[in-house]
Amino acid sequence: MDRQALANKIEHIYEIMRAEGLSILDYVEQLSWMLFLKVLSDREEERKLEAELRGEKYRPIIKNEYLFHNWPKRFDVDSLKKVKNSKEFYEFIANELWPYLSSLGGSDELNKIGEIFSSISLKIRDPHNLLEIFQNIEEISIDEEDSHIMSQLYEETLMLMGREGGAAGEYYTPRPIVRFMVKVVDPKIGETVFDPFCGSAGFLVEAYKHMYKKVKTAEDLRTLEKSFYGQELKPPAYLIANMNTLLHGVNAKLVKTDTFSEDIHNPSRLYDVILTNPPFGGKVTKANRDNLPVKTSKTELAALQYVMKKVKPGGRVGIVLPDGVLSNVTKPYVKVRKELLEKNNVFAIVSLPQGVFANISPKGGTGPKASLLFFERGKPTREIWYYELLPPNGKNYTRANPIKDEDLSDALNKFEAWRKYLETGDEEWKGKALSENSWVVSIDEIKERDYDLSARNPNRKQVIEYPAPEEIIASLEEKERRISELLAEIRSVLGEKP
Structure with missing residues (x-):
């Protein structure tokens, strides 16, 4: 058929x-x-x-x-x-x-x-x-x-669900993005893989496929059977995650729970690898804010704190974040980013263009502007490799023109060169990781920016671009949302009720 x-x-x-x-x-x-x-x-x-x-x-x-x-x-x-x-x-x-x-x-x-x-x-x-x-x-x-x-x-049907859920900040992750993140983090046999906001369990399924290729013995297979963990709050997504993992042969331990209900001052089990796309723009309940080192009502900032505490020393994280988390100048965001850089090696950030989430964006919008952040726990950041993803042929990503695996091939090739540099210290590999779309920023420069981690491509030619009307609308909506966030933060500082 x-x-x-x-x-x-x-x-x-x-x-x-x-x-x-x-x-x-x-x-x-x-x-x-x-x-x-x-x-x-x-x-x-x-x-x-x-x-x-x-x-x-x-x-x-x-x-x-x-x-x-x-x-x-x-x-x-x-x-x-x-x-x-x-x-x-x-x-x-x-x-x-x-x-x-x-x-x-x-x-x-x-x-x-x-x-x-x-x-x-x-x-x-x-x-x-x-x-x-x-x-x-x-x-x-x-x-x-x-x-x-x-x-x-089946995935396209799940995207329909994502469009409805997107109104509450829950965006389905396009599979090319999931597969790219899995390849960058590269989970290995014997490592545990965790998604605390697993949705339809796409990260767990793709991680399983990636790791299954490395199975060589019956013992490897038995180890793989005990490697996958996920959490999901909403019953429909939890149900689909269970079915999705079963249909793909993944023996995942899934729990229906509010991830933010765990006190991460003293976290329970830690994991070798965390891959996740947390809800954007949601609200952490007032009771759960005490579970966070830096109190916040923003789910995306809470999620970053959560994965920082739940990954093992030496473990690796790949997380999708709205760009506001990387650049917001209010005190909670700056404090979390400072701790992130001081206690973790942020080795890569990939900036996604507007429209990557258009396939699942509610109300026909272009979806959130987001980045992929990767880090290893246990040693401070010295320098960060950035990659700015641009749609091929100058065409914007839309529902009719979704992101494809091949669109990320250059990013993956450049990252593999960067990985070789991190492993060997060979400057030749570092040179191969650089291009018109990729560059490296030192921690000193990041500190000068007051820990702003947003992507600023120094190689991009300064040309006048005229955005499409829908992009202008999306930009204005995003600015309005950020203004609302800043006002809420100011009210909070002043002790006013939101």
Whole structure:
């Protein structure tokens, strides 16, 4: 099944859900558990075949009669297309399958399935609609070639969720950005990987793929199974994270919690690698502000403090941050950046252009202006490698022109040269890391800027550029937001209520 055919099939499913009065968030949730059951069934068939080839008896994870490919048998047909009694099918799903799945437990995998189906509900009310949806899902073939296409479509659906969530500052991270960050941080077998704001668990899935390529022994594989951890507050995203990791074979330990509820003055478990994109522009509850070394209501500044405390000495962090965190001149921001530089080696900052988040920006906007910040805990910063990412061919990133993996290839090549310089001290590698879009700034210069970490490309030619109207609007909105933040900070200092 080619991409377009698959897209048409899923769009038809969404039309049915739309007729049921469901929201985009509901689409993602309902499609997720349906696809999950389909893929779980397909994987059970593969595992059964592998066991037979080894001459072993295979026991399925869930009872045979509840596997997706066996559903038609209970209706004495060989395909769901031939099921005539939609009411009987609905009763099977709602009154038999669902209670069984929600009661599962006894192992990590079974516990996760049980938790998923006990925390959500069947939102399709019309029996005919439910049967028609599953008839369409039955026709989706997810073989090795189709799995990549399905993954793309699934991610695009998650982006729809991101557009709705974006209004509250929760932006889905484009996969090319995720893969780039994973390559820069380069998690290794034996290291723990943590995302404290995991959303759909994209960072954990991509980190797993990256590390799986390095597996050489059975012991490596067993170690990998214990390497991934995530936290998420919102139930829909937590549900999708569980399904996403299960479908990709990632044995992640996920917890539904408010990350900021942990007192990081005395943090609990520390991790080797942290990869995350925290919520932008949200509010830390008043009760949770005491958990932070530098009190703030801003989620992005709180998130930076959190990862600074939760990574092990020698561990590495890659975090997406709005540019305001790098340049805000108010005391809390400056204080956090000063500690960041004094106690951590900020080895790279990649400045993203406006529009990278346009694919998931709410209300058709260009999305936030953000940067990728990378650091290693335990030694002070001496110099920072910067890279300014520019869209190819002078075209702005938009929903119709999203960022691609190849757009980050030069940044990755230049960073690899910078990594070689950090490892060897060879000035020749440092020279290879520099270009029109990349440069190095010393800590002394950063201190002179009062710890401003924003990217200021010294190589850019000074030309007059006339921004598009939507960029002007976005810039004005961002300035208005910053003014509001400054006023709130001033009121706080004066003891006034916001």
